[in-house]
Amino acid sequence: xxxxxxxxILSSFLFAIGLAGAVTRRNxxxxxxxxxxxxxxxxxxxxxxxxxxxxxxALTGIMFVIFSIGVAAAEAAVGLALIxxxxxxxxxxxxxxxxxxxx
Amino acid sequence: MPFIVKYxxxxxxxxxxxxxxxxxAPRRHRAFSxxxxxxxxxxxxxxxxxxxxxxxxxxxxxxRQVFNFNWFQFGDQWLQLxxxxxxxxxxxxxxxxxxxxxxxxxxxxxxxxxxxxxxxxTFLSLFAGAMxxxxxxNSLLLLFICWELVGxxxxxxxxxxxxxxxxxxxxxxxxxxxxxxxxxxxxxxxWLYSQSGTLLFYKDGAGCLEPSSLxxxxxxxxxxxxxxxxxxxxxxxxxxxxxxxQVPLHVWLPDAMEGPTPVSAxxxxxxxxxxxxxxxxxxxxxxxxxxxxxxxxxxxxxxGAITAIFAASIAVAQNDIKRILAYSxxxxxxxxxxxxxxxxxxVGMFHLxxxxxxxxxxxxxxxxxIHGCHDEQDICRMGGLRKYMPVxxxxxxxxxxxxxxxxxxxxxFWSKDEILHAAHGWPVSRIPFYLGAAGALLTAFYMTRQVFxxxxxxxxxxxxxxxTSEQWTVEHAGVPAKQHPHDELAGEPHETSPIMTxxxxxxxxxxxxxxxxxxxxxxxxxxxLGGEVxxxxxxxxxxxxxxxxxxxxxxxIGWWLYGRRPLQQSEExxxxxxxxxxxxxxxxxxxxxxxxxxxxxxxxxxxFARMCDALDFWIWNGxxxxxxxxxxxxxxxxxxxxxxxVNLGFDEGCKGAVLGGKGLSRLQDGRVQNYLRVIGIAxxxxxxxxxxxxxxx
Numbered sequence: 001x002x003x004x005x006x007x008x009i010l011s012s013f014l015f016a017i018g019l020a021g022a023v024t025r026r027n028x029x030x031x032x033x034x035x036x037x038x039x040x041x042x043x044x045x046x047x048x049x050x051x052x053x054x055x056x057x058a059l060t061g062i063m064f065v066i067f068s069i070g071v072a073a074a075e076a077a078v079g080l081a082l083i084x085x086x087x088x089x090x091x092x093x094x095x096x097x098x099x100x101x102x103x
Numbered sequence: 104m105p106f107i108v109k110y111x112x113x114x115x116x117x118x119x120x121x122x123x124x125x126x127x128a129p130r131r132h133r134a135f136s137x138x139x140x141x142x143x144x145x146x147x148x149x150x151x152x153x154x155x156x157x158x159x160x161x162x163x164x165x166x167r168q169v170f171n172f173n174w175f176q177f178g179d180q181w182l183q184l185x186x187x188x189x190x191x192x193x194x195x196x197x198x199x200x201x202x203x204x205x206x207x208x209x210x211x212x213x214x215x216x217x218x219x220x221x222x223x224x225t226f227l228s229l230f231a232g233a234m235x236x237x238x239x240x241n242s243l244l245l246l247f248i249c250w251e252l253v254g255x256x257x258x259x260x261x262x263x264x265x266x267x268x269x270x271x272x273x274x275x276x277x278x279x280x281x282x283x284x285x286x287x288x289x290x291x292x293x294w295l296y297s298q299s300g301t302l303l304f305y306k307d308g309a310g311c312l313e314p315s316s317l318x319x320x321x322x323x324x325x326x327x328x329x330x331x332x333x334x335x336x337x338x339x340x341x342x343x344x345x346x347x348x349q350v351p352l353h354v355w356l357p358d359a360m361e362g363p364t365p366v367s368a369x370x371x372x373x374x375x376x377x378x379x380x381x382x383x384x385x386x387x388x389x390x391x392x393x394x395x396x397x398x399x400x401x402x403x404x405x406x407g408a409i410t411a412i413f414a415a416s417i418a419v420a421q422n423d424i425k426r427i428l429a430y431s432x433x434x435x436x437x438x439x440x441x442x443x444x445x446x447x448x449x450v451g452m453f454h455l456x457x458x459x460x461x462x463x464x465x466x467x468x469x470x471x472x473i474h475g476c477h478d479e480q481d482i483c484r485m486g487g488l489r490k491y492m493p494v495x496x497x498x499x500x501x502x503x504x505x506x507x508x509x510x511x512x513x514x515x516f517w518s519k520d521e522i523l524h525a526a527h528g529w530p531v532s533r534i535p536f537y538l539g540a541a542g543a544l545l546t547a548f549y550m551t552r553q554v555f556x557x558x559x560x561x562x563x564x565x566x567x568x569x570x571t572s573e574q575w576t577v578e579h580a581g582v583p584a585k586q587h588p589h590d591e592l593a594g595e596p597h598e599t600s601p602i603m604t605x606x607x608x609x610x611x612x613x614x615x616x617x618x619x620x621x622x623x624x625x626x627x628x629x630x631x632l633g634g635e636v637x638x639x640x641x642x643x644x645x646x647x648x649x650x651x652x653x654x655x656x657x658x659x660i661g662w663w664l665y666g667r668r669p670l671q672q673s674e675e676x677x678x679x680x681x682x683x684x685x686x687x688x689x690x691x692x693x694x695x696x697x698x699x700x701x702x703x704x705x706x707x708x709x710x711f712a713r714m715c716d717a718l719d720f721w722i723w724n725g726x727x728x729x730x731x732x733x734x735x736x737x738x739x740x741x742x743x744x745x746x747x748x749v750n751l752g753f754d755e756g757c758k759g760a761v762l763g764g765k766g767l768s769r770l771q772d773g774r775v776q777n778y779l780r781v782i783g784i785a786x787x788x789x790x791x792x793x794x795x796x797x798x799x800x
Binding site: 031 | 776779
């Protein structure tokens, strides 16, 4: 098994865990954490493929990941703001209880 | 065109106008309607006199003047009507208006107690107008129209007291029986029109009674071998048979006595029943056309002769004062028809004119008797009225002697003698003469019987008890019995008021005087009406003697049976009944003719009506019901389809959509995490598909 494959397996495991968490957990913040995990797994993928590519000095992978982390942070802030707004309205952070858009 | 000919239509129209105005008047305006009626009749009488004097001045064929006008157009033909002024119509006009005026005046007194006074005069005026229309009509169509109007007014007047079922039945019987004759008349009319192209009698040579048209009719042979002329004549005569009460259609006339007595006098003695005789006289050129044969006139003669003897025999056994006179009228009408058949227009019309006067006199006298005896009509319950009603007795005696044909002084003698003289000389057979002579004997006999029953002997009147007709009225209509405020001696008959006796006196005078216009020594009427004038020779004298002897024999037998010992009690049987009860009962029941008709023709008619009703109910009605049920069935099928096929399918489809929607809507539960789950699974499936897809390719 090549080192690239090892990194890819790690990032896929991370992604899976993050997906499982986002899909299964009741608390909204844990769902956010799962989403962060999924993002970061994708970042790892990017770094792995950059590190083991033909031109590692181009720094393309690192640039992409830094932008991604910045976007993830901004998105986390927005997500938290949403959760606080939802909490203010529904008085609960349990995603199972927020069903006012039920059709 | 002289004034009177152009305005001849005023004579019938004035009484009709009076009838119309009187119909609009309220019931309490009695003087108004009576004066309208009498006034219009007087004016018509004056106009008729003008017409008569006008005709007197003309001679021969010029004496006939017509006025024809177009009525309406159909196709390219014009239907024309018109009126004619000739000696025949002039004489009838004067007679009808004069007798009519007298009877109108009489009715004012007779119907004074009746509450429907105005209605009576309305109908009387309408009748008078229609009868005058019959007289002046120059077109068979116009004659028929007025003929039917006369029949209608007769129906209305016979059934005047409509709360009596016997009166309504009699009115219906009269109308239906005359209708049978009218149907034949209509057939004859249509045939005549198709053969000759016109219904006008006289039209400058083109009318249907003029020689050109008659020759066409004579030459045209019908399928049974008689000429069209004869057949049409027979059909038209059938109409006269109905209207004039000849055998076999005589059954309505005696029942028509249910009407008030002025009606009986005017309609069923003097005028309407004379309309049939007048029709034959008017159509005489048609009936006598053809060199040989004369079939029609032979039939006319035989029917007239049979009727004369038939009705005279029935009159012998009747007990109702008016019914005796009714059968007498039928018998005398038979004489008139016989006279027309054997002797021509002049002979028949002479008897018609004299008969009108003395028969109206007799009926009005009978009405006076009935009125004075407080509506008693049975002669067995009268008697000795000579003392109580002298004027009525005197005039009634004059009328009775005129009817019997008492020699020399009374008009009936001269007119009946003309008929017997013509019958004696009839080339075909002598039998009508013998029948006529026998009828004259019977006439004298039954009139003597009647006069002795009513006017001689002791008074058998049951006063204090209500008479049968009054009793019926009280029981069935709740109408109080008539009040007689002027009856001081309650329990005695009384003479009637002058308004009723004056016309009697006038008519009595006429009954005597009118005979002299037609005696063989001075045959003025015969020349006037254009008949052949036989000479005044020995056969005439011997015939006069013979008929006088017959009359005296009749009067003698009547006196011997009824005059020597008049009936004492009203329940005693008639002397004839005692002698030969079987014949008496046969005559009393009118030869059972009514019963025969009842069981044959009327039973058939009732059966036929029931058959038609059954046909209508089961077949036509059944068809309609079937169609209705078919429609209902179709609509039921349609509803079934709609309910189960359309609705169900549609409903199930909708339910499916709703269920599907409900199912799908469960996916949308508003929980974001579930959406994420679905995205995850879908992504995994897609990735697998992608990998395996690449792997496979």
